Amino acid sequence: MKLYLTYTIVMLTLFFAAFTFAQEDNYQEIGLTEEEILYLNENLDVKKGIDEYLEQSNPLTNENKKFVKDLVALLCEMDYKMPVYTKDDYPGKEEGWPFEWWKNSTWLDNNFSLDPYHEYKDLTKEEK
Secondary structure, three states: OHHHHHHHHHHHHHHHHOOOOOOHHHHHHHOOOHHHHHHHHHOHHHHHHHHHHHHHOOOOOHHHHHHHHHHHHHHHHHOOOOOOOEOOEOOOOOOOOOOOHHHOHHHHHHHOOOOOOHHHHOOOOOOO
16 A cells, blocks of 8 residues: 555656646636746746646647646645655655656556556466
8 A cells, every 4th residue: 555655646746747838828828826826936846747738738628727727726725845856765765666766667667557456367366
């Protein structure tokens, strides 16, 4: 369970960190409040993620707009800050995982499965 929670947190962090660039008029088109725009301008890593998502969502649909509006409202309400990891302090260090393992798709493929039946499939006939 701890591994799953760590993976979920890291994947959410990657999701927010994986995007870049949009114009201010996109924020107004989406309906972000001044407070939400200020939050983004003060949290540039989050802003970078939102901006790239908007850039990749071309054309910008109502569904995309609602997703961004709801997400930014939630992040602003939580005053979410992007975590800063170092080689001495990162998720998975205690488990012996390499630094920035979340950026290594080969390591992820070899160590994680999103298949909910993965553990069952690995059981022997006797164990089943």
